Amino acid sequence: MKRIIAILLALVLAMSLLACGSSAPADTKEDTKKEEPAKEEEAEPEAPADEGEDEGEEEPAAEEDGDIITDFGGAKITVVMYGGTPEQAGVERVFKKINEYFMDKWNIDVDIQFFTFGDYVTNTNNLLSSGEPCDIFCSGQLNFTSTVANESCYNMYEDDLIQKYGKDILTLVDSSFLKGCTIDGALYGIPTMRDLAVGMWCIVVVRQYMEDAGYDFSKIDPEICNPATEEDMTELFTALHEAHPEMNVIYPWGRSLLNQKFVYDPIGGDDFGVLLDPINSLEVSDLFSSDMFMDYCKLMHEWQEKGFISPDAATDTNGAGTQITAGTLMADTTGGKPGIVRQKEVERGDMDSIAFQLGPNFVRAEQASVAAWSINSDCENPEAAMVVLNALYTDATVTNLILWGEEGTDYVFTEDGHIDFPEGITKENAEYYNITPAWALPCEYSTYVRVGDVIDLWDQTIEFNNTSDKSKAIGFSFDKSEYTAEYTALTNIWDEYAPGLLFGISDPETTIPEMIERMKAAGLDEYIEAKRQAINEWAANQ
């Protein structure tokens, strides 16, 4: 008897090791439970007159107009969005307004949840895997292909869902971008409508430090991304470094934003097997053995040795924005686009800034799905969800409520059509301000433009998207489910080397060959070959 108990105890001991691993997400989950404003289940408001077809029958169930439902009988739809500062006094008030709008128009009970950028992926994943309400979410943030592979996304072509309830989206979104979210003929997401092209290698410097370094501003335009070369930057950084030796000059972001640095297309959403000449060719090659990658790492190494990049960059847990506001950093990198200077200045608490752009404007294949919005495959009422999603893309009332709050209380119009704070309200005492940047909405085109930005910002953005070079592989997606072992192993290796290389701490001459050797042993070639086959097959079906 004693022995059996003892063996059981040993089992318990061994198993408790396992439980440690699996209990890890439990603590993060605590934060996901955002306190929601208690919603009183009031009597359902009647459908507005212009929508109501048949007042005779008081059906609690959905009311149908021929084939199209116009009254959803109070169906509950949860929208999970991401943003900067969701904890604000006015949030409850504004979200109630949004809910009322949807209740009035379609009798849909919309509940919006906001998570910060940092929490979004973990929290939304937890919602999805635990089956808690989450009807509309940004699948692109969670990695579009793997979210689709997990079968979390609803096919919007099923039963003509989007044709019936998402007509406005179909007019708004260019079909070539829609193709980017289509896998095997099924539409799993809608691309976010914002700057889809990226201005490669955009560096934004705080103007004050450039003045300290005696920079000649006559040649540049402070409103746009000024074209520049690596040599120009090295020269400027040397001057900045001399003027402020106690500060770091630049913080080149890590591996997830490598695709903002030079033109290549990380097809399938990873850096293992890429298009090195994506505008002209569908040839899949290895990024890490390319000269482009070596040159980039060498430049970073040079900058590191010259003291431009912090030797602690790889372990710094503060983002570049925080470092700049804290006064320890002079410049960061980003993707260029119309309005980027203003966006950066707002991020930095209104520090005048100058932008340079070292590369061209480019739309990579994945860009269409990188921030795609999807309907949960578990959604109980996909029609209602589609209606809500459609409104989130195209209904100016909804988008402006989310972005700016209520007119009169949170913002007013200026004479030229911009919006601004009402009399007496400032950033400091605003109840609803900067909950999220416009680009984190499903579609920014219908939102009002705030003072400080050019009034035709969205027209410029559309123009920017249309005129940029586009990858030939838009619409291609790679199903890596047969290669998860290789993918995981390669990601682990890349994780290990990326910070050292991209922050210039490791010497690329020795580190890159070492990394490639380990990747090859982990199946890099097989993985690239699989991608090559997939893209050839895809190209043949186009």
Place this chain on the structure above:
Amino acid sequence: MKAKGIMAAPANTQGKFVRLLKKMWRFLPVYLMALPGLVYFFINNYMPLPGLVLAWKKYSTKKGIWGSKWIGWKNFQYLFKTQDAWIITRNTIGYNLVFIVLNLVLAVAVAIILSELTTKWKKLYQSVILLPHFLSMVVVSYLVYAFLSAEHGFVNSVIAPSFGFDRIQWYNEPKYWPFILVFVHIWKGIGYSCIVYLSTILGFDREIYEAAAIDGAGKWKQIFTITIPLLRPTIIMLVLLAIGRIFYSDFGLFYQVPMRSGSLMSVTQTIDTYVYRGLLERNDLPASTAAGVYQSIIGFILVMSANLVVRRIDKDSALF
């Protein structure tokens, strides 16, 4: 007892049963005391067990854990595709072995030193040694960072220039980390692990020492011939407990203290951090479950074999 008279045949078993019930009734308070612990164990360690099947499935949030497709051993492949399985196993066991040995030697040494002290500051010393135990690993990681940060760290900006050696990119050089991690672990844990030894030593009969002193035994002689032999059962018990946890790594130490620096992973990645990363950074539920299953199996084998060895050496000290 009445029941026994009515039913003759199964009387024996029934009598046993009644006796058992009576016995249990007598020990009811003890069971009640154990109840919260058992409930905790059940919820935390047994309820997640069925979830293990995920390791052999292709997870779909739509179909849930039970509805997902079986795919055999595919989720385990990535572990063995690279050296990952070997590295995390080596790190977990290697560090723990070093921790066990050093902890034992140093904790016993500190306990003896503290017990031999006669100064009035004794309590203060003991508290100071114990203090790091109460610090969160996150705080410890920033203490270490304050010393080792490449740019403003104490070592690089004060010690290195004054002793004339080169600045070191601490967070990019794996070779130093085994020592740093061992040092941090010992520094943090030594005060706590010496408590048991210290209290055992204080419980020893002082007369033995007095007798030895009269016979001319010096301090060293007393330590090696009296204190350590008397400590032996305690030492064996604590070491065994530590071996039982050899496949369980100090998560905070390995995850927080290296500041999640990628270049250090070859020496700082243990099974716990590996599972955690797979789960939170890549959101790969089946793959991290697979790593967890691997950990349980190896851990089980280790505990069983450690116990087997101990039983050979000293049967009374074996766990079972």
